[in-house]
């Protein structure tokens with residue numbers, strides 16, 4: 415494999431990491447509050463507003479049911495409006511983020527809903543405002559589950575990022591398709607796949623390690 | 639109410655009713671027409687069976703539930719109509735502890751105790767000193783940096799108590815705080831509550847389904863059944879002269895004065911035409927509890943009594959004796975008149991042939 419190809423691989427890995435990192439960041443920025451709101455706006459919960467909850471839930475579900483490759487193409491005008499162009503690696507961050515937000519929101523929602531209602535009650539009894547309950551009780555208590563959820567989101571985004579070649583996004587997936595498939599270079603394809611496997615493994619291990627670090631509950635099967 | 643002068647506050651339930659909306663429509667009444675005054679500085683117990691409405695009553699004191707009718711007053715504040723910042727201010731004056739502790743699993747002992755102080759917006763330097771005091775008060779200095787998962791049930795409840803005391807409340811609410819603990823740990827938690835009541839002078843309102851808890855720490859008690867208070871008074875009065883069948887059934891077993899089976903199976907309500915024994919419950923109130931009254935009865939009147947069951951206990955710091963005896967049915971009236979003249983209470987339970 416030529417030095418040129420190795421450079422291409424390094425560059426592509428950087429592009430993939432860039433897209434995934436930025437879209438995870440933006441996805442969390444919007445997905446976390448959305449997820450918290452979805453959890454606490456259900457009927458009878460902290461900020462009970464069942465109608466808003468229903469509507470948001472529908473929007474989230476709709477976004478999540480569009481296959482990613484179709485989403486990428488469908489929102490090209492939107493991408494152009496946001497990123498100034500609809501082509502390229504930076505532009506690809508827009509569809510990746512759009513896909514990440516509802517995904518992360520649902521993961522956060524589930525994590526928050528797992529928090530023991532007794533804790534919310536205790537905080538209310540202390541005179542906490544809903545915002546204080548979110549910040550001091552719900553998020554800290556849901557943190558292990560949120561961490562694992564974000565790990566899952568990053569892994570999924572690594573997969574999605576391989577498809578953005580369709581709109582001129584670069585990165586490992588694009589490289590694999592252009593060289594490995596279109597130029598019949600199976601060794602490039604193999605290296606791309608190996609790098610992706612290593613990346614996913616790494617993300618998963620780091621995510622699990624952090625989740626274990628922030629989890630102060632008793633190990634499963636040892637009391638409450 | 640907002641100043642932390644450490645004074646206790648009273649709680650007044652004024653013809654309070656609470657009904658909940660049923661999922662299928664309509665409403666279900668949890669408590670109705672409840673009037674009760676919890677005097678400032680007392681430890682008052684509310685006892686009742688599961689579903690009687692205890693938690694509902696308690697949760698109205700800090701506005702976790704709102705009455706659908708009547709008023710709940712904490713000090714001079716109407717909790718039922720308080721909203722927003724006013725309600726949150728009242729809540730800081732009312733601490734609460736729970737059966738399942740409800741501690742943050744993600745926070746250490748110190749962090750859990752600091753939570754209400756952070757919520758109240760107190761500065762971090764003051765939080766530090768106050769938390770150290772509280773940790774010390776509940777005897778958890780060595781565990782201050784541990785997480786709840788590393789603590790025993792009794793230790794967790796101590797954290798809960800310290801947390802409830804953090805904002806220097808005037809009232810402490812306890813919802814079955816010892817129900818998840820073993821008898822020995824229960825005793826240590828109850829004596830901690832007693833110490834707190836004595837040292838800080840705050841009002842403690844606790845709910846329980848165990849009369850032993852009431853006996854051990856409460857000066858006043860209310861018995862709730864089907865959402866209504868059926869009996870209320872000082873613990874001593876309620877224990878020594880229970881009026882309502884529910885109260886009596888809660889008391890049996892606690893006062894150690896159930897009839898032995900061999901008598902219970904034979905007992906009849908009517909006095910036999912001739913002969914037979916009368917079965918009497920003799921209650922020794924207050925200062926008479928330690929007098930040898932039965933011996934005196936035999937000496938003065940020559941009436942002999944058989945002791946069937948009995949116990950002398952301490953209720954609200956007063957001794958209280960409860961004896962079940964049998965004696966010659968023909969001399970029953972004479973014996974009971976004698977005992978009552980000496981300040982004892984008697985009750986004929988029946989006869990055996």
Ligand SMILES: Nc1ncnc2c1ncn2[C@@H]1O[C@H](COP(=O)(O)OP(=O)(O)OP(=O)(O)O)[C@@H](O)[C@H]1O
Pocket residue numbers: 658659666667668686687688689690691692693694695847
């Ligand atoms: N949020 C609610 N919605 C509907 N019904 C409720 C609600 N809370 C309580 N109830 C009903 O009100 C009644 C009293 O409940 P409460 O929880 O006060 O009883 P309790 O005496 O505390 O019982 P336990 O000893 O089991 O805790 C019960 O019939 C219960 O089903």
Ligand SMILES: [Mg+2]
Pocket residue numbers: 692693694
């Ligand atoms: Mg209850």
